Amino acid sequence: MTAWTRRRLLTSAATAVTAAGLATTAAPPARAAAATATAPGDVDVADALRALPGLRLIEERQDAEPGYRHFVLGLRQPVDHTNPAAGTFEQRLTLLHTAAERPTVLFSTGYHAVLTPRRTEPAVLLGANQLQVEHRYFGASRPADPGYAHLTIRQAADDHHRVVRLFRRLYPGAWISTGGSKGGMTSVYHRRFHPHDVAGTVVYSAPNNVDDRDDSAYLRFLETVGTPAAREALEAAQRAILLRRADLAARYEAWAAATGDTFRLVGSADKALEIAVLRVPFMFWQRGTPADVAAIPGPGATAGELYTWLDDTAGLALYADTTARNYVPYWYQIGTQLGYSSFPTAHLADLLRHPGAAEPRSFVPRDIPLRFDRAAMPDIDRWVRRHGSRLLFLYGTQDPAVAEHFRPEGPDSRVLWVPGGNHGADLADLPPADRTSAEDTLVRWAGRR
DSSP states (O other): OOOOOHHHHHHOOOOSBOTTOBBOOOOOGGGGGGOOOSSTTOBOHHHHHHTSTTEEEEEEESOOOTTOEEEEEEEEEESSTTOGGGOEEEEEEEEEESOTTSOEEEEEOSSSOOOSOOOOHHHHHHTOEEEEEOOTTSTTOOOSSSSOTTOOHHHHHHHHHHHHHHHTTTOOSOEEEEEETHHHHHHHHHHHHOTTSSSEEEEESOBOOOOTTOOHHHHHHHTTSSOHHHHHHHHHHHHHHHHTHHHHHHHHHHHHHHHTOOOTTTOOHHHHHHHHHHTHHHHHHHHOOHHHHHTSOOTTOOHHHHHHHHHHHHOGGGGSHHHHGGGHHHHHHIIIIIOOOOOOOGGGGGGOOSTTTTSGGGGSOTTSOOOOOTTHHHHHHHHHHHTOOSEEEEEETTSGGGGGBOOOOSTTOEEEEETTOOTTOOGGGSOHHHHHHHHHHHHHHTOOO
16 A cells, blocks of 8 residues: 655545545535535535444534535444443534545543644645544533543543544544643543554643642743743742732732633632742743743732733633633543642742642532542553553653653653743644654554555
8 A cells, every 4th residue: 555655644645535436625614604515425514424323514614724624423322332321422623624635633622622724744744634522521522420530531532542542423533632732631531541543643842640639740940941030930920820819819819800800710719810920930931932031020010910910921811710610521630530740839928828729629519529530640650661562652841740740661652851941832843853854754654554
């Protein structure tokens, strides 16, 4: 069989038809709805999607780039893959279709689906189709049960497995999985339980919290990242905010009242403010650049300047109900399997009022139990080290995720580093030799032999 060369993957047009009988030439966006089969016996991709069991074509959006068609889909999934009697829910997917003969990238969000038709780096590099999977219990993909008993890494992995099995009927070529941050973690968990679903996985900025009882690695990272001057400036800004907490909490309350928001989940604007302050170092270094270091407010900053900076750095809307309730599933996963990190607090000890404020429990309603599974992440870590293959991990050296990162030791697997990179590091940011090597690896994984 033919092998896809890197040049061909990057430049060849989406043409021809596969044995699946699917018309593979994607119509330009303006004509997408009117696209027809290109030869006798061909089936339009929309019709082929409608024919897949359990799949609903919700919408074809007219916003895809030339050469692609953009579909919003719903797939009927079991609530519990081990118990059919538990019922089903509809999982939201999106598809960027270019050609059935091309490779397909399985894009795990880890959260809700994004309807912007953005291709991931692997999809761009490979000229691939891209299938985005919204994580169960996020966005529109919510089972009807009021709790989260079936929100586990294994159930989500089984969701992804069923997606791959179903869509292979239309896309029989090589599959590559990818995701960033929690989406990257989701991709790893999928591979752990279904290692042969895809030919390889590209994982961006994914933390690996093996032992949730020991956060010393995160603390060491946050106490050594950047320059001493930058860390001192962050600590001073945190103290300055808490020293003016009455003023800033009042501003926070006023913002919530003006926008119709509340703090019932967390408990109060004062507690939400304290959580945001505690999370400042972690979130600052996730996105920090030299320009951000220069913008840390100094000793003469006004209350308004401190408030604006805190909002820009830690995202104050995240802790008010409108947004926080959308992320209850995230905090539930953190509190039951994924684990969380600690933050340096010694320099704030005399100013804190809410013990344990930044823990997952603050963001999960009290009637939902949080029982932590201490075996889940060590199992993932062992698999990555001992058995995982064709795993490519990418990290920025100034991203807190590197404090506890994945360490693959299996065949054709490795970690690549972006010097000075943050949580948004891409393959394009790698040193030239590493970037070329990574791209060649990805193309080789997608080859046909």
